[in-house]
Amino acid sequence: MMPTFASHLDALGQWRVATDSKLAALARFAREHDLLDDSSAEWFEAMRHRLSGEKLMVAFVAEFSRGKSELINAIFFSDKGRRMMPASAGRTTMCPVELGYDAEDPVGLTLLPIETRLQAASLSELRTQPQVWTMIELDLSNPEGMAAALAEVMRTRLVSKEEARKLGFWDDERPDDNPPVTADDQVEIPVWRHARINLPHPLLKRGLVVLDTPGLNAIGTEPELTLGLLPQAHATVFILGADTGVTKSDLSIWRDHLSGPALARYVALNKIDSLADPLSTPEQVQQTITRQCESVAQTLEIPTEHVFPISARQALAARLNGDAQGLANSRLEAFETALSEGLLPKRRENLAHASVDGARQFQGQLNRRFAEMRRLYADQLLELRGLRGKSSGKVQLMLQRVQAEAAEFEQCTARLAAMRSVHARMLKDALAELSADRVRQEVDVLQQVLGGSWLPLGAKKAFVELCARLRGLIEQAQQRSEEIHSMLVASFAKLNAEFGFSLVADVPLDVRKYADDLNLIERNYVQYLGLSQAFRLAQPGFQEQFRRMLISRLRVVFETVSNDIELWNKTASAQVDGQLRERRRNFKRRYESLDRIQSASGELDVRLQEVQAQDERVLQLQTRLGTLVDELVKVAELPAVEAEHPGLTAMKAISLDLT
Numbered sequence: 086m087m088p089t090f091a092s093h094l095d096a097l098g099q100w101r102v103a104t105d106s107k108l109a110a111l112a113r114f115a116r117e118h119d120l121l122d123d124s125s126a127e128w129f130e131a132m133r134h135r136l137s138g139e140k141l142m143v144a145f146v147a148e149f150s151r152g153k154s155e156l157i158n159a160i161f162f163s164d165k166g167r168r169m170m171p172a173s174a175g176r177t178t179m180c181p182v183e184l185g186y187d188a189e190d191p192v193g194l195t196l197l198p199i200e201t202r203l204q205a206a207s208l209s210e211l212r213t214q215p216q217v218w219t220m221i222e223l224d225l226s227n228p229e230g231m232a233a234a235l236a237e238v239m240r241t242r243l244v245s246k247e248e249a250r251k252l253g254f255w256d257d258e259r260p261d262d263n264p265p266v267t268a269d270d271q272v273e274i275p276v277w278r279h280a281r282i283n284l285p286h287p288l289l290k291r292g293l294v295v296l297d298t299p300g301l302n303a304i305g306t307e308p309e310l311t312l313g314l315l316p317q318a319h320a321t322v323f324i325l326g327a328d329t330g331v332t333k334s335d336l337s338i339w340r341d342h343l344s345g346p347a348l349a350r351y352v353a354l355n356k357i358d359s360l361a362d363p364l365s366t367p368e369q370v371q372q373t374i375t376r377q378c379e380s381v382a383q384t385l386e387i388p389t390e391h392v393f394p395i396s397a398r399q400a401l402a403a404r405l406n407g408d409a410q411g412l413a414n415s416r417l418e419a420f421e422t423a424l425s426e427g428l429l430p431k432r433r434e435n436l437a438h439a440s441v442d443g444a445r446q447f448q449g450q451l452n453r454r455f456a457e458m459r460r461l462y463a464d465q466l467l468e469l470r471g472l473r474g475k476s477s478g479k480v481q482l483m484l485q486r487v488q489a490e491a492a493e494f495e496q497c498t499a500r501l502a503a504m505r506s507v508h509a510r511m512l513k514d515a516l517a518e519l520s521a522d523r524v525r526q527e528v529d530v531l532q533q534v535l536g537g538s539w540l541p542l543g544a545k546k547a548f549v550e551l552c553a554r555l556r557g558l559i560e561q562a563q564q565r566s567e568e569i570h571s572m573l574v575a576s577f578a579k580l581n582a583e584f585g586f587s588l589v590a591d592v593p594l595d596v597r598k599y600a601d602d603l604n605l606i607e608r609n610y611v612q613y614l615g616l617s618q619a620f621r622l623a624q625p626g627f628q629e630q631f632r633r634m635l636i637s638r639l640r641v642v643f644e645t646v647s648n649d650i651e652l653w654n655k656t657a658s659a660q661v662d663g664q665l666r667e668r669r670r671n672f673k674r675r676y677e678s679l680d681r682i683q684s685a686s687g688e689l690d691v692r693l694q695e696v697q698a699q700d701e702r703v704l705q706l707q708t709r710l711g712t713l714v715d716e717l718v719k720v721a722e723l724p725a726v727e728a729e730h731p732g733l734t735a736m737k738a739i740s741l742d743l744t
C-alpha cells in the first residue's frame with residue numbers, strides 16, 4: 086500500500102513535470118523563431134528551476150521522546166523494510182537532521198562537528214565548506230547498514246562543565262535545564278551540530294526535505310535551528326505524547342517556537358496505543374482519546390479538529406508488516422491526508438499562478454511585437470500596391486523617399502540614448518537602496534544602538550525600528566519604480582508620436598507585497614528578543630549568529646525586490662530595442678524591394694507575394710504561440726487530485742492558521 090502523503094506528493098511531482106514540459110515547449114518555440122529576449126529567457130530559466138527544484142520542507146518539532154523520529158519513519162521510510170531513523174526511549178536524536186536529496190551532492194550522511202559552534206560562521210555559511218563536514222557513505226542496497234550509519238545522529242561524548250559552557254550546553258542560571266552530570270563531574274554533549282542525509286529516495290527526489298529535531302527545549306538548542314530553519318519550513322508538525330499530555334516543557338516549546346507564523350502547523354497526539362486498556366471497552370478508550378484531544382486543544386488554544394490522535398509506532402509496524410487493520414488503528418492516514426491536503430494544493434497553486442502569469446505576460450509582449458510587425462508589413466504592402474503601373478521614375482522617387490524616411494527615423498537614436506541614460510540613472514538609484522551593503526548597514530545601526538549589550542527590552546525596540554526602516558526602503562523602491570514607469574509612459578508617448586513607434590509601458594511593478602516577507606521575519610525574530618528568551622541571547626555566539634542569520638534572510642528579500650525591478654526594466658528596454666531593430670529592418674527591406682523592382686520587370690508581384698507570405702508567417706507564429714500558452718494554462722490549472730476525491734477537500738481547512 087502506498088503511503089498517503091507519498092501518493093499526493095507523487096501527483097504534485099507529475100504535475101510539475103507536465104507543467105515544466107509545456108513551459109519548455111514554449112521557450113523552445115520562442116528560441117527557434119528568434120523571439121526570446123534576454124529577460125524572458127531569464128524568466129523561463131528561473132521558473133523552470135522553481136518547478137523542478139523548489140524544496141518543500143516539513144519540520145518535526147517536539148520535546149524529546151515524543152516520537153518525532155518514529156513518525157518520520159512511519160510517514161516517509163516504511164518502504165525501507167525497517168526502522169531507518171533511530172527512535173528509542175530517552176534522548177535519541179542529538180542534533181537537527183535534515184533529510185533531502187540533491188543530485189549534485191554525493192549520497193550519504195554528512196555531519197558537522199559541534200566544535201564549529203566556536204567559530205562565528207553560521208550553518209548556511211558552513212554548508213558551502215565541504216571540508217568541515219564529516220562524510221559517511223550510505224549503501225542504498227543495505228538498509229541494515231544504512232540504519233547503523235544513521236545511528237551516528239545519536240552520538241554523544243563527555244566533556245568538562247567548562248567545555249560544555251563554552252559550547253552552549255551549560256548554564257549556571259538554569260540548573261533544571263542542564264544535562265545530567267556524571268560522578269566525575271562530566272557532562273554529556275552531542276558530537277555533531279547538524280546532520281544532512283542525502284538520499285535518492287522517491288519522496289526526497291521530488292523536493293521534499295524533512296527536518297527532524299532533537300528535543301527542542303533542551304538547553305543548547307542551536308539558534309540557527311529556531312531562527313533559520315524552522316521559520317523557513319513550509320509546515321511544522323508539533324508532537325505530543327498521549328501518555329504525557331501537554332507538559333510544562335511541551336507548552337513552552339509551543340509558545341516559544343510555534344506560536345509564530347508558518348505556512349501550516351499540525352499537532353499530533355502520538356502514542357494513542359498506550360491508552361489501550363484491557364479493562365476498558367473500545368468505546369471507553371475512544372472516549373479517553375477524544376477527551377485527551379479536547380484537553381490538548383484547550384491548552385494550546387486551537388480547535389479540537391486540529392489535533393490528530395495517532396500512533397506512529399503502530400503505523401510503522403503495520404506498514405512494515407502490510408497490516409491494514411493495524412494501519413487503520415494507528416489513524417496515521419487521516420493525519421497524512423490532512424498534511425498533504427493542507428500543504429500540496431497551496432504549493433501547486435502558487436507554482437501554477439507564477440507559471441501562467443509569466444507565460445501570459447510573455448505572450449502579451451510577443452503579441453505586441455507581432456502587431457508591430459504586421460503593421461509594418463501592411464504599410465509596405467500598401468506602398469508596393471501603389472506602384473502598380475507606375476514608371477521607373479516613380480519608383481526612383483519612392484526609393485529616395487524611403488531613404489529620407491530612414492534618415493529621419495535615425496534621429497530617434499539621440500532621443501533614445503537620452504531616454505536610456507535617464508532610465509539607467511533612475512534604475513541605479515532605485516537599486517542602490519536595496520543592495521546587500523545597505524541591508525548590512527541597517528543591521529549595523531541596530532547593533533550600534535544596542536552597544537553590544539542586547540538587553541532584551543532595548544533589543545526588541547531597536548529591532549522593531551530596524552524593521553520599520555527596512556519597510557521604508559521597500560516603500561521607497563516602490564515609489565522609484567512608479568517614477569520610472571511615469572517617465573517611460575511619457576517618453577514612449579513622444580516616441581510613438583514623433584517616430585511611429587508603438588511602445589507600451591507595462592503596468593507598474595508592485596514590490597510593496599514584499600513588505601509582508603519583512604513582517605514575517607520581524608514576527609519570527611521578535612519572539613527571540615523577549616524576556617523569556619533572554620538566556621538564549623546570553624549564550625556564546627548567539628548574537629553573532631543572530632546578526633548573520635538576520636542579514637542573510639533580509640538579503641533574500643531585498644535580492645528578490647532588486648531582481649523584480651531589474652527584470653521589469655530589462656523587459657521595458659527590450660521592447661524599445663526590439664522595435665528599433667524591427668523598424669530598421671523594415672526600411673532595409675523596403676529599400677531592397679524597390680531597388681529590385683526598379684531593375685527587373687515582374688519583380689513587383691514577387692515582392693508583394695513575399696511580404697504577404699511574411700505577414701502570414703507572423704500570423705501563424707501568433708496562432709502557434711496562442712496554442713502553446715493555452716496548453717500550458719490547461720495543464721497548469723488542471724484541477725488537483727481532490728477533484729477525484731471530493732470528500733477530501735473539506736480536510737483542507739484543517740491546516741492550521743493560527744495567525
Ligand SMILES: Nc1nc2c(ncn2[C@@H]2O[C@H](COP(=O)(O)OP(=O)(O)OP(=O)(O)O)[C@@H](O)[C@H]2O)c(=O)[nH]1
Binds near residue numbers: 176
Ligand atoms: N507506544 C508508543 N511508543 C512510541 C510511539 N511513537 C514512538 N514511540 C516510542 O517512543 C520512543 C521515542 O521515540 P522517538 O521517535 O525516538 O522520539 P523523538 O521525539 O524522536 O525523541 P528525540 O530524538 O530524543 O528527541 C521510542 O521508544 C519510540 O519507539 C507510539 O506511537 N506509541
Ligand SMILES: [Mg+2]
Binds near residue numbers: 153178
Ligand atoms: Mg528523534
